[in-house]
Amino acid sequence: MSTASARTPKLGVQAATKVYQTASGDLLALDRCSLDVQANEIVSIVGPSGCGKTTLLWSMSGLHRLTGGSIVLDGKEITGPRPEIGIVFQEANLLPWRNLDANINFPFEIKGEKPDRAWIAHLLNRVGLEGFGDKFPRELSGGMQQRAAIVRALALKPSVLLMDEPFGALDSFTREEMNRLVEEIWLDTKTTIVFITHSIEEAIFLSDRVVVLTTRPGRVAKVYDVPFPRPRSLEIMATKEVFDLTNRIKMDIVGERRPKGSEQQGQKTAEIVRIRP
């Protein structure tokens, strides 16, 4: 698969296979997926919807058990939820009956630990949510809810942050703002991040590497290095290199989806275009 690394990976996925048993028979969601995530790296996983991105992430988090293969964190196989892993879910996933403070305290309550007030205050300040502690999720905008979810995930100081299409439901401006926030947080903490998204721009902006998955069953189709320096300014993101990389990844995903024989069709339309006066 990807280039063999001399270092032991922070998170190693080896031939991960996942079969769901559904009413209409077995569903192969992941088929021998392998990838390594190094410490302090941001790796994005992109792919068409329904390609098993979320399944892969949930397996990394220990929420799902693999049918075959293994996922290893710091040299230890993942068999269940681990405290070193923080998750940011789709659509924030805050508990609506708790205010923001209580939502952020939730992990500590479950673990029976005292919340690290200073760290939480620092995080809240970092994401611009100080003073909102007594607000309920319904009183916060989508972006603010997702900021709170990030604070909740980071509150336990995880060494790996798994983010499952966290900004998919946000408008594009808020989304860019959130991407910058993730970059800032990463520059601060250097937390290893696995980021699932269907936005190629988002993946390139955030990642050291972009992993493209195939449609169901999910396999690793390609891995791209994203060598651009950080912080990635608007100027960097507007360069031809970024544009080319975006297109290459897009071609991978679209090509993956295109049914056989459609290439000839594509040529025909091209011809028609040429013939027209």
Place this chain on the structure above:
Amino acid sequence: MSGGDAIPEFSKAKSGDGQDVSLTNLSAFASGPGIKSGAEVVAILAVAVVIIGGIELALRIFHVPQYIMPPPSSIAYALFDEFPLIAPHLGYTLVELLSGFAIGAIVGLVMAAVITQFPFAEKIVAPYILILVTTPMLALVPLLILRFGFGYTPRIIAVALAAGPMVMINAATGFRRVDSAKIALARSYGASTLQIFWKIRAPMALPMILVGLMIGAIFGLLTAVGAEMVGGGFGLGNRLTSYSSMIQMPQFFAVVLILSTLGILIYVLFFLIGKKWASWET
């Protein structure tokens, strides 16, 4: 074990289990008589004065006899005059209602919490619960009186039987609302089954539990009064039959007034609890 996982599902439409089409959702709390401004209160009072005054006037003008419909003024007078005599009966009814409701609500809540953990068992039990919900438990009162006599016992049993299934069926709807993402969140921090129940399932079910408790309490009041009318020499229901048999209509309506006040108090109580603890729903 790996096959036991469900495909991660975030779509809101699927996260609930028919919660949106339930007969009694929280709209009872959301769009209840939330009186906001003083002007609204004045308007409501003004309407009351007009209606009561109108009835009073009409009854006096047309010389409607007291045994058909007593005027509001004599009902009010009877309420004050007879209250010392009615009060102990109010106490008896409250004892029946509170103890029967407490038993029914606790049993109903525990059963709902347990049964929803076992979907198969729930499917088997569901039709029987439906029978319990739809059968008017008043029908059993004569039988209960035969078995337990004219004391508190048959009435408390009847109230518990009326309230319990109402609480259970609504609470079960609440407990069935599993949100896999929220449970996954708790599990990702290593939450135990018990923690998931108390910190995710119970709060998610609370709005429906409150609806169940409110309906259960009102059905309990209904059943308590009905049971008192069937037999036994005490309770507000007994006062109703006794006053009507003696054609003491002002006193009769005074008791009716007390009963409707009780019903409204039950509603307002749960409305306030819902507003405080379950308003996140809306």
